[in-house]
Amino acid sequence: MYFWAKLPQVQHYAILTDNRSNQGQLVQDLMAGKPISGLEALAKKKGALFSRSEIQRYMGEEERHDIKVLGQQSGQPLKTMSSGEQKKALLNHLLKRLPDYLVLVNPFDNLDSRAQDELKERLGAVSKKVALVQVVNRLDDILPFTIHFARLKGNELIFYDNVQRFRAENQCVAGHFQATIPPPLHPVKNKNEVLVQFSNVSVSFGEKPVLKNIDWTIKKGEFWQLIGPNGSGKTTLLTMITGDSHKGYGQNLTIFGHKKGSGESVWDLKQHIGYFTPSMTDRFRGYHTLENMLISGLHDSVGLYVIPSDAEKRLANQWLNVLGLDDKSQTYFHELSSGQQRLVMTARAMIKHPLLLILDEPTAGLDDQGADLFVSLVNKIAAESSSAILYVSHRKESGLKPQKVFELQMTTKGSLGKNIEVCK
């Protein structure tokens, strides 16, 4: 027998969670070194946490103290890094502490396929010495060298003695929406067939070229998916459309018929845009009923500060009916599962039938069932409304049916844009 065969094998765990699991408590217990049934091998060992919330925590620290913690090596603030760059920086930082185990919370979310492959390879190497505890929402994210499989139901960890049974019992069944998308309260006025037009737009940050000669036209009612590797400039493009970046000024960029910099206000733009990205749900932590949440979308406010009309209430309840939440109109938003919250946020963004609905990584962190349901809502909105949709996602959602794909391809001179017609 060879010497290496006698070495104890490092044990790796996968814990499948869904949007109703008490994931936060489990991660807290794991990091506090509390004894957890089935995970006794980790007790009293040194753990490190690889998660989105850790990145956010370091980001806050960097901002508060005006220092670079994870960005020390590159000299770039964490806030301005792409998701892939942020995750790489966090992993390097954690590994320097020589942990016995790493808790990985949905590690592949927000990563393009190349960055996912790179991270998988890196974790494969790390797995030789460090135990990995994957806390994941998606079955496909589980690493191949995993030995122990469990499901977190609420607070209860259920271990499986064989992987086939684990997979079979945890495959999801997609849901469907029945009712039709309700029309807006007021007809949408729009004279422009072309909503967004980038003509030969280039963007750099300091010396770093990010976008190169971008030509892209989004027309009324089109359903686009925007793809590109981490750091290719997707967020930069989006923020130029939403008015959240000044990089559009002085460029040949027209939005809703106005040339950028021709006196239109950010408010003018935002009126025509419905926007959803998962971090937005954090703004609605208070006591907002679902009915009020949806109506607030008509007023572009976070809370509802006006007495809603009967027509507004009716409309909100029609949307709840579409979402299958018609019995929950007086339920508080924070009582919903995260999958349900995202459906409501998307309906809220859509309730006015904006000219452009932007969904930025909308399924990140959702479980398989939640993601399937979300995708089927987006397909339905595309089929039943005349809003244009811009769906930004790294993950290939198998059921998503965009008509067109705009791909950013990175080069040393900045990303080039490519139009890809989707075959039907």
Ligand SMILES: Nc1ncnc2c1ncn2[C@@H]1O[C@H](COP(=O)(O)OP(=O)(O)OP(=O)(O)O)[C@@H](O)[C@H]1O
């Ligand atoms: N304010 C800024 N200052 C310096 N560099 C920036 C700034 N904003 C973005 N960048 C850089 O521009 C590049 C493109 O970033 P952007 O966030 O647009 O990419 P992305 O495609 O959205 O990435 P991801 O998919 O990871 O979110 C990255 O390399 C990023 O580090």
